[in-house]
Amino acid sequence: YDVVCTWNLYEYYRDRLETEALRGLHDFLVLASNELMHLEMGGIKVDIDYLNYLTDHYLDDLDVLEDKLQEIAGRGFNPRSPKQVKEYFESVGIRVASTNEDTLKALLEAGNEEKFVSLLLEQRKEHKLYGTYVKGIRSRLYQGRVHPTFLLHGTVSGRLACRNPNMQNVPRESKIRKLFVPDDGNVFIQGDYSQAELRVMATLSKDVWLKEIFDDGRDLHSEVAERFFGPGFTKEERIRAKAVVFGLAYGREAYSLAQEFKIPVPEAQRYLETFFDAIPELVQWRRNIQDTVLSQATDLITPFGRHRRFWLITDENRKDVLKEALSFMPQSTASDICLSALTRLRSQLGDRGNVRLPVHDSILVECAKEDEADVARLLKETMEQTARDVFTDYVEFPVDVAIGDSWGSLE
Numbered sequence: 188y189d190v191v192c193t194w195n196l197y198e199y200y201r202d203r204l205e206t207e208a209l210r211g212l213h214d215f216l217v218l219a220s221n222e223l224m225h226l227e228m229g230g231i232k233v234d235i236d237y238l239n240y241l242t243d244h245y246l247d248d249l250d251v252l253e254d255k256l257q258e259i260a261g262r263g264f265n266p267r268s269p270k271q272v273k274e275y276f277e278s279v280g281i282r283v284a285s286t287n288e289d290t291l292k293a294l295l296e297a298g299n300e301e302k303f304v305s306l307l308l309e310q311r312k313e314h315k316l317y318g319t320y321v322k323g324i325r326s327r328l329y330q331g332r333v334h335p336t337f338l339l340h341g342t343v344s345g346r347l348a349c350r351n352p353n354m355q356n357v358p359r360e361s362k363i364r365k366l367f368v369p370d371d372g373n374v375f376i377q378g379d380y381s382q383a384e385l386r387v388m389a390t391l392s393k394d395v396w397l398k399e400i401f402d403d404g405r406d407l408h409s410e411v412a413e414r415f416f417g418p419g420f421t422k423e424e425r426i427r428a429k430a431v432v433f434g435l436a437y438g439r440e441a442y443s444l445a446q447e448f449k450i451p452v453p454e455a456q457r458y459l460e461t462f463f464d465a466i467p468e469l470v471q472w473r474r475n476i477q478d479t480v481l482s483q484a485t486d487l488i489t490p491f492g493r494h495r496r497f498w499l500i501t502d503e504n505r506k507d508v509l510k511e512a513l514s515f516m517p518q519s520t521a522s523d524i525c526l527s528a529l530t531r532l533r534s535q536l537g538d539r540g541n542v543r544l545p546v547h548d549s550i551l552v553e554c555a556k557e558d559e560a561d562v563a564r565l566l567k568e569t570m571e572q573t574a575r576d577v578f579t580d581y582v583e584f585p586v587d588v589a590i591g592d593s594w595g596s597l598e
Contacts, residue, residue: 212492215527216339222530222542223337230332231354231543233324234368234593241362242325245317252310259303266310276300296446320363323352337545343511345493345519346547347526355546357594364595369553376540376559377597378566378586379549380525380574382407384436384517387524390581391490391516392472396465401582408432414461431458435469437514473513480512481505487515490578491523521548524584528573535569536562544594551594563588 204210257264260275272286281299283290288308295304327333333352341348349355357363369375380386385407389397400407412420412428420428427448434444444455463470479485486494495515497508529545532552536542540554540562550570554562567586574584589597 209492215491215523218530219526220339222533223339225533226542226544227334227336229541229543230329230334231367232332232370233328233366235331237366238321238325241321241366242317244362245313245321248313249310249317252306252313256303256306256310259306266307267314272307275303316358316361316363320352320357320361320366324366327352335544343495344515345489345495346522347545354544362595365593367594368592372555373553374556374559375543375591375594375597376552376554376563376566377549377589377594378528378552378570379589380521380570381585381587383521383524383548383584385432386582386584387517387520387578388435388469388472390579391520392466392469393581394466394468394472397469398582411462411465414465415458427458431462435473436517438473438510476512476516477509480508487512489516489519489523491520493519493523495519518547520578524574524578525550525570527577528570531569531573532566535565539565559590563590 204213253266256266260271264275265271269286273283276283276286279300281294283294288311291304291308295301295308324333333354335349335354336351338348338350341350347355354367382401385397386401388394389401397407400410408425408429409420411432412425415428415431416424427444430444430447431439433439441452441455441459444450444458445452448455476487479487480497481500483497483500486496488494495512497512500508525545525548529542529550532542532550536552536554539558540552542550543553544551550566552562552566567588570586571584578584591597
């Protein structure tokens with residue numbers, strides 16, 4: 188009876204996968220799941236001495252920050268208590284509905300209680316890093332390693348997700364990344380797709396100007412900065428141009444740019460319009476995505492066959508829905524390109540190394556120091572060739588390679 192029922196289910200889902208054109212996606216995800224199983228079992232080593240150092244470091248920093256906050260708000264003040272934070276604001280004539288980060292940043296921008304709010308934001312940031320990546324890592328150690336779980340369906344954006352611990356959310360520039368190290372005598376090698384989501388958007392939209400930039404190996408952010416400010420642009424102006432470029436992936440608007448850089452909204456709008464004039468195909472592609480979502484005529488479907496649908500669109504959620512829709516295609520596609528490369532790597536590495544961690548558009552590999560040149564070459568070639576094989580040759584997907592003795596020292 189069990190065999191008969193299992194066979195009936197197999198036939199039902201086999202036919203349904205074919206009918207809904209999901210067979211390719213299913214088989215890809217099964218393959219990826221089988222490879223990620225090896226990463227979960229292998230885990231990644233933690234530097235225990237450095238973990239002990241971080242514990243003392245963060246606890247000392249938090250004590251100092253909390254002392255400074257108590258000097259302002261009074262002895263006994265607990266910055267982790269929303270009730271006490273609200274009571275302090277009320278005592279200085281400020282009423283807030285919430286004490287979340289957005290509210291605190293709004294107060295900071297308005298010049299209200301700047302010292303207190305700045306200290307509170309820093310305390311929360313340090314406390315979160317300590318709780319999640321110092322105390323949290325220690326609680327998940329097993330024989331000196333952590334073994335994160337990877338989720339193929341853990342995000343609405345289509346990206347690979349991770350938990351217990353979430354290794355994909357470790358801040359890039361933080362001290363935390365130095366916690367993760369290879370075994371003695373080994374090194375870490377990381378391959379990172381350069382501007383993967385932008386290259387996905389350029390391909391899906393068949394944008395001519397972006398293709399020329401990528402084909403010629405030119406600096407996209409500098410080219411955009413020159414359009415905004417002329418050839419003599421400053422470092423700060425290049426940072427503004429970079430923010431406009433990366434905002435493409437999620438529909439960033441002029442008001443958000445104006446808030447970040449403390450410039451008038453019309454000036455931020457001019458940046459957007461100037462950039463959009465250079466990329467008409469991509470602008471039209473974005474418009475087509477939004478029209479598809481608002482008409483609800485069909486799902487958004489990536490080149491890998493992932494679907495994203497929005498069941499209910501209201502006046503209240505319309506803006507957020509459209510931003511999610513714009514980010515879905517590049518984020519999901521770039522993640523699946525990287526995941527495809529990962530599925531090829533383990534068999535190609537053989538006994539020369541082990542894949543330890545995928546992070547969105549990058550792959551971290553561990554190998555013996557004497558094999559680093561060979562493995563670095565294989566990693567770069569495999570990732571670049573995979574992008575051509577499974578996605579496109581409309582633009583190249585170059586990979587930057589870094590080598591180091593910890594995750595935080597890759598260079």
